[in-house]
Amino acid sequence: MRYLLLSALLLSTAIHARGTGDLGVLIERADSSVQIVETSNNTSLARVNGLGDLSHASIVYSRDAQFAYVFGRDGGLSKIDILSATLVARTLQSGNSIGGAISQDGRLVAVSNYKPGGVKIFDAETLELVADIPSTYGDKQQTSKVIGLVDSPGQKFVFSLWDAGEIWVLDMSDQNNPAIQKFKAIGLNPYDALITGDGRYYIAGLFGEDGMALLDLWDLDKGVKRILPNYGRGEEKLPVYKMPHLEGWAVAGNLAFVPAVGRHEVLVIDMLNWSEAARIKVHGQPIFVMARPDGRQVWVNFALPNNDTIQIIDTQRLAVVKQIKPGKGVLHMEFEPRGEEVWLSVRDEDRVEVYDTNTFERKAALPAKKPSGIFFTARAHRIGL
């Protein structure tokens, strides 16, 4: 009887009843582990191990914000219960993958693969395979790396084929009959993509030529349109130390802020006509260009050798107004959902830092093993994350 009681008490310690709205998961890339953190008091709650190669790993959340799906570089898809801090399911679904998404209704998790290419769709509850979409193109003998995978309303997933230069819209409304609409010749080597917060516009950045490829998901008949034709990789031959991320983009009013590839500039796009509105000189090659949730500031981190620095752009003045140096290897940023604080991973210092976005004061520092991506549960409720 004493033993039973102890078990009951232990159980209620392990499965901690609390709201999950202020929780987050941060990737410890060198250690196959993640930390579960909370943003109300800025503390670490638990660690989960055994998640494989987590370089470039990302996360989406279940619709109830109890489970995190971790997409590892080694093709591992892991499902973590963030309340009990346990690994509840894991599948090694490919040899090399990069990124994933969760369907609008939260029932399907999609993973985009480098090797052997393609997209796989899993049941969010069990991680059983629901659909396998090979990324064959041309004479169907080749498969392409898949990048820029996002969710879109109507149980859709949208992604780009690096080798093929195509954008595909996958409709999973009928799980047994996935419907694919393909847009070909969209440009050379799309390297990443973004989708607007309303899920309407999908924009792929091109590495192989100038400009970006825009698809209006509300009007697929119009096809893909080339935008920012005077910008791009093809324009200058600077070495690119690290490919920027388009998913961490920024919108303020009608202006979108995106990293320029291989240039010390942030590009500003006027979303009313998709023209270039401005270029802002920054400290290095931008990697993530992320808006504070109110859109008044944009925070930028950089590739080597400038990855010890963050610059903050005022979106009204279109100018850098503040610079901070958290330490070496600032890899990622995540704003708290209503924007009062931002978390930064400082990989080479084995530390995560939290800043007040009004005063720029450092509010907390948490030890972490080579931290990279930071993901808060508010993502569960957003389109395209």
Next chain:
Amino acid sequence: MRYLLLSALLLSTAIHARGTGDLGVLIERADSSVQIVETSNNTSLARVNGLGDLSHASIVYSRDAQFAYVFGRDGGLSKIDILSATLVARTLQSGNSIGGAISQDGRLVAVSNYKPGGVKIFDAETLELVADIPSTYGDKQQTSKVIGLVDSPGQKFVFSLWDAGEIWVLDMSDQNNPAIQKFKAIGLNPYDALITGDGRYYIAGLFGEDGMALLDLWDLDKGVKRILPNYGRGEEKLPVYKMPHLEGWAVAGNLAFVPAVGRHEVLVIDMLNWSEAARIKVHGQPIFVMARPDGRQVWVNFALPNNDTIQIIDTQRLAVVKQIKPGKGVLHMEFEPRGEEVWLSVRDEDRVEVYDTNTFERKAALPAKKPSGIFFTARAHRIGL
């Protein structure tokens, strides 16, 4: 010992460990109760009683999405733990109140009062009074009803004074020294207000004269600007059966959709220049005009005698494309955070209904006692809700 074990087990039943991301609370206005519901399987989980007069009640959430703050019409402010379904704190803070808000950091809850007027600020943890802001105006002998209270970034609250025709911006950054900036002569009888999703523009609807009052919170020096001068209550003398709500407004791209007061129209505002872009004829006097989270549809309910009907506007075509009749007394709507389903309260039928927003198929119906407002926890992460 047996008793202790039982206690431990009962405790772990009552405090149910689960994610709170898919939870919501619906008001049962005639019964002083609320129901706790979940949107993954569309079921009711629990009921909490003893909440006073809940006509016109509304809710905000704690930043961890474990607690709901219920603002009752009788001045009651109740804090509910939605995991254990218990009332954890309650204060009768005025004689008659209407609405509240929670600060950006989640530490302060504000309530706006009709009688005796003013705004009270409470500690979100304990519900202890932090600040009392009387709404005196003119010769300081009078106090005004306060309406249109919203939160804004930087620990601010913004609200309007019905009797005084003023908008106040309250800065609670320093809790011991609330700072108030007052904008006077903004127009006659502001009746409700909205704030844009980025927390930048505050717009009060005027009941006593034409137009609406716009305040740019990023540039307070510019003062209040009158917009839509050709629209308003003063223009026609139709009887107004029920005051519309501006908080449940809609944005799609650059267009904002708001209910016209006392007219069978939804007004479309071009947010680039704040001019009237269109008027859409609808079935009755609109009450709530709410956008599906992707902004592609706007759902509208109506005042008596048309409150059995919902109309759905396509935001591209600016036309009503669908009409449904859920039953008598459709009082409120709440979209699931990513928009695949919408919940409707059908008061006179003692029922809440859930619809697929793509097919318009009814997916579920739940019994509820005179349901009115429905509020999902994703609100915890949004500005101005």
